[in-house]
Amino acid sequence: MYKQGIYTVLENAPLTASVRRMRLGGDTQWIVRPGQFVNIALAGKFLRRPISVCDYDAESITLIYKVVGEGTAQLAGMLPGERLDLLTGLGNGFSTDNDARRPLLVGGGVGVPPLYNLAKTLLAKGLPVQVVLGFNTAAEVFYAEEFRALGCGVTVATADGTCGVKGFVTHALPDLDFDYFYACGPLPMLRALAAATVCDGQLSFEERMGCGFGACMGCSCKTLTGHKRICKEGPVMNKGEILW
Amino acid sequence: MIDTSVVLSGLRLDNPVIPASGTFGYGQEFRDFYDLDILGSFSFKGTTREPRFGNPTPRIAECREGMINAVGLQNPGIEHVIAEELPRLREFFHKPVIANISGFSVEEYAYCCERIDRQEQVGLIEVNVSCPNVRHGGMSFGTSPEAAAEVTRAVKAVTTKPVYIKLSPNVTDIVAIARACEEAGADGLCLVNTLLGMRIDVARRKPVIANTMGGFSGPAIFPVAVRMVYQVARACRVPVIGCGGVQSARDVIEMMMAGATAVEVGAANLVNPYACKEIVEALPAEMERLGIEKLEDIIGIVE
The missing domain is CATH 3.40.50.80 (Nucleotide-binding domain of ferredoxin-NADP reductase (FNR) module)
Incomplete structure (x- = not known):
């Protein structure tokens, strides 16, 4: 399940010269697994920007992103208190439902x-x-x-x-x-x-996306178990199904 | 009493708002966002005889006021759509759907249209002769009046439901192609599909899109679409579905004033999944502001 919502920037600080951490306050109930991502609308940019979720709790989301282009540069300029429109709960995420011990x-x-x-x-x-x-x-x-x-x-x-x-x-x-x-x-x-x-x-996996929720077929890939959308059936795949 | 309903070849829609093919899948991805029954209808993902993976990635490029896609008609094939997608769709969409059909030969168009015509849920068939992202198919049928007419005749010969031909804007004279389709028996026309476009990653000195070029859509193309709808609606008697860069209720009204009977919304769905819901909900108030009581009254009202 994925939903759209408005989030408030709580923190947006550099970790390295080009990587920053942003904490956002808002509804996190749609994030259910590690490895899912959010898709962020930016003023003046047509497509949203997909960013993986680093961490989340009951009321905040932590994102870590690298400034690589105009969109992420705009994100880097956002100040605490400013608001962002996000789609959350996107992607399948990692499954920890297995017998691994180490x-x-x-x-x-x-x-x-x-x-x-x-x-x-x-x-x-x-x-x-x-x-x-x-x-x-x-x-x-x-x-x-x-x-x-x-x-x-x-x-x-x-x-x-x-x-x-x-x-x-x-x-x-x-x-x-x-x-x-x-x-x-x-x-x-x-x-x-x-x-x-x-x-x-x-x-x-990573791929250039259109919508981020499975509608546009922009990020499809072939796997041993059929065609998959990185944004919907991915971004996480099992090693055994990947066609390298 | 505000009346938003419109009629496409006998098919009455509660409102003219139709998510455009290729931006709405087979409905599944939007059912979590809102009740799809509020839509006039929707046009499902362009479907071919065989399943198709489409083009290599990257398939998407950001543009100012729009985007380029080169998906390449990825779809699960007509038999899968009939066996799996339509039954699933029935669970959450209770109106006639628009079936968007594409192909690589006249025979394939006819075959797929004949198959989909027999499906009860399908209210109208939209024949896509305008996909810019595949070779030897799609747009090559929509860029010559003779080829477009040939597809139209072949499809009309094997179908009972209204057949609308979706036209490409990548032509010198869209009116000539529209007229050829009308004369070949098309019940209506849908325009425009995407404009052929290209972006270059200047740091890498390479095209952004793996397929080099792709279809440009989004608000940037709205004036082009309005102009072509205006030209075609004046030259043809059959209804026109306007498509291209529509983002708001006001855009819907503008497109209808240009001559559209209904309006498709495409790229907007991908960035704002609620785009069509918001347009449907905003339409009555916008009509009131503009002194429009019956939406049908404004179709092609501009001289």
Whole structure:
């Protein structure tokens, strides 16, 4: 179920030079799983902007977004107290309804945020949670401390080696013991991760969207289980159904 | 007493507001948002004989006052629509629906229209000869008067319900094509489909859309649509459904004054899922403001 609503900016602050965290107050009842997203209407922009939900509680939503274009730059300029029109409850999100005992969460860049609420959900089930966070360089690292504060084991990988393991997230895998994984990040990372793991997992994909709620067929992809809309049957897919 | 009803070839609609094909799926995605029975009707996703995946992604590009799509007629195929989508639709939509049919040959158009014509829920058939996003089909039938007339004749020969031809604006003389369809027996016309457009990602020096070009829609095209509806409505006797960039009750009225009997709303549904509901609800007050009692009275009122 998804709904439209008006939300108030509570906080909108930088985490790194280009990544910001926005907290919005409003009705969160339509968000039911980690890994879902919201679609934000911006004044003067025709299409909404889809952003994954980092975290939510009874009355607020936390979004982490990267300023990549005009729309996100506009979002970055919003001040506490300003209002935004959102569609919430979009996408299938991650399913934690499985037998995994040692889950690994792997995030790359702005693929990291949706793993935060997922980590909370898994920890609440009493599972130990390990997290691998991949970035280009030390200055781009965010949320490593927040995951540690939840009680997760955290490994950071940077492509240039300026923080943590040198290389990609897959370079951190040999030292970790896991029986299932959840991932969100750029397509090459997801592809490499699926190839480097023997266990099953869920991966969250990104695509340019029109509506975000399944009407326009703008974000379709082919899978082993048929045609899927990233916004509706996705963004999360099981490793076994993905056509790389 | 304000009267918003209109008649399309014997089919009476409570109001002229119709979500346009390709922006409303088969209704499912909107049922959580509002009661679809408030609509005049809706035009379902362009359907072909075989299931189609459509074009590679990205299929969508943002534009000032609009968007480009190059979906490429993704649909589950006519048999799936008849077996699965129409029965599901019956649960939450209780009015005659508009069946949008597309194809890659005259035979395919005729086959699909004949199949859909037999479905009780279908009130009107909209033949899409104007999809800009597929090769050797769609728009290639809608850019020549002869080809458009040939499709019209073939469909009319095998159907009993009103047949409306959805026309492309990507032509030199839309009136010539509209007249050819009318002479071939079309019961009505729907215009316009999207305008062929393109965006370039200047940082990557590549088209934004994988298919390079796509159909441009949204409020930016509204004046083009009004102009073409005006030209066609003056030149033809059959009813015209106006389509292109409609966002408000006032736009609906403007389109009707240009000559439209009913009005389709497309891209607006994708950014505001309540767009059609808001238009339907705003229509009576807007009519009152403009001194219109009976909406049918203003069709083509502009000289």
